[in-house]
Amino acid sequence: MLRRLVGWAGELLLTLGVLLLLFAAWQLWWTDVVADREQDGIVRSLEEDFADGRTAEVGTDDIPRTAGDDGAFAIVRIPRFGADYARPVVEGTDRDVLTRGVGHYVGSAGPGAVGNFALAGHRTTYGRPFHDVDRLEGGDRVVVETAGEVFVYEVTERRIVRPRDVEVIAAVPGSPGREPTERLLTLTSCHPRYSATERFVVHGRLVEAVPRSQWDPAAWLAAPKAA
Amino acid sequence: MYAALWRSVPGPTWVRSLLFLALALLVVALLFGWVFPAVSQLLPFTDNTVGAGTATGR
Numbered sequence: 647m648l649r650r651l652v653g654w655a656g657e658l659l660l661t662l663g664v665l666l667l668l669f670a671a672w673q674l675w676w677t678d679v680v681a682d683r684e685q686d687g688i689v690r691s692l693e694e695d696f697a698d699g700r701t702a703e704v705g706t707d708d709i710p711r712t713a714g715d716d717g718a719f720a721i722v723r724i725p726r727f728g729a730d731y732a733r734p735v736v737e738g739t740d741r742d743v744l745t746r747g748v749g750h751y752v753g754s755a756g757p758g759a760v761g762n763f764a765l766a767g768h769r770t771t772y773g774r775p776f777h778d779v780d781r782l783e784g785g786d787r788v789v790v791e792t793a794g795e796v797f798v799y800e801v802t803e804r805r806i807v808r809p810r811d812v813e814v815i816a817a818v819p820g821s822p823g824r825e826p827t828e829r830l831l832t833l834t835s836c837h838p839r840y841s842a843t844e845r846f847v848v849h850g851r852l853v854e855a856v857p858r859s860q861w862d863p864a865a866w867l868a869a870p871k872a873a
Numbered sequence: 874m875y876a877a878l879w880r881s882v883p884g885p886t887w888v889r890s891l892l893f894l895a896l897a898l899l900v901v902a903l904l905f906g907w908v909f910p911a912v913s914q915l916l917p918f919t920d921n922t923v924g925a926g927t928a929t930g931r
Contacts, residue, residue, distance in 0.1 A: 653874075654874055657874045657875055658874070665904075668901065668904055668905075668909075669904075669909055669912070672904070672905050672909040673909070673913060673918070739922045739924075744921070744922075749922070751922070766921050766923075767921060768919060768921055769919075770919065771918075771919050776921070807923070809920065809922075809924070810923070810924075811923055812923050812924055814923055815923055834921060834922060834923050835921045836919065836920060836921040840918065841918070842917045842918055842919065842920040842921070845921065845922075845923055847923075
């Protein structure tokens with residue numbers, strides 16, 4: 647009887663171990679596989695929409711008036727992360743939204759607008775769009791492509807904050823309530839990797855707004871100098 | 874537990890093996906497709922936003 651009980655307990659523990667390993671595999675590998683495929687598809691359909699001049703679901707601030715199928719309204723390109731790096735920008739920062747791309751904090755400024763265009767992205771898992779966010783340096787470009795214009799931001803500052811430090815996404819970062827005069831960008835992601843105890847934050851400033859018809863990728867998306 | 878399951882499956886060894894393999898794949902598919910996505914909603918490992926929502930900030 648005792649032998650039998652011990653045998654069952656052993657099998658139960660083995661099963662639990664296998665379950666935990668499977669969960670790790672799902673979280674660290676499978677979510678990337680699924681999200682990469684989905685986000686690539688969204689970027690491609692955005693590129694087609696932009697080329698065709700389809701902007702029906704987007705308001706004057708380039709943010710969707712009504713949530714479309716995927717809520718995507720812009721493409722973010724970061725040469726530091728690779729020449730072909732392109733991720734969709736989706737309205738909202740809920741968990742299910744952040745599996746579809748980089749999330750735009752609801753209520754923060756639109757791309758290129760005065761204020762703070764604030765984005766959140768996964769550092770690990772779900773396609774990990776901001777995996778290398780810590781490699782961004784001052785002067786690195788973050789290009790935000792919308793239907794009408796392409797906005798070029800340059801990184802000005804990077805810091806690590808606590809998850810509750812919401813003032814980093816205020817219109818004037820660090821000074822909530824103040825009237826913004828600059829056109830800023832903020833990226834948030836988790837820190838350290840595979841943890842959620844802190845947030846890695848990158849601030850940037852708009853340096854150029856180029857109409858789509860005059861956009862020259864070769865001039866703006868050149869690879870930055872090695873770190 | 875698994876021994877009893879093995880004995881309850883009919884057929885020669887190779888048929889049983891195939892059935893067990895199919896069963897294992899089915900279990901993995903269920904876990905990857907439904908169980909793990911639901912469980913991960915309750916875990917904070919991948920939070921990356923700033924906000925006052927939860928203890929970890931979300």
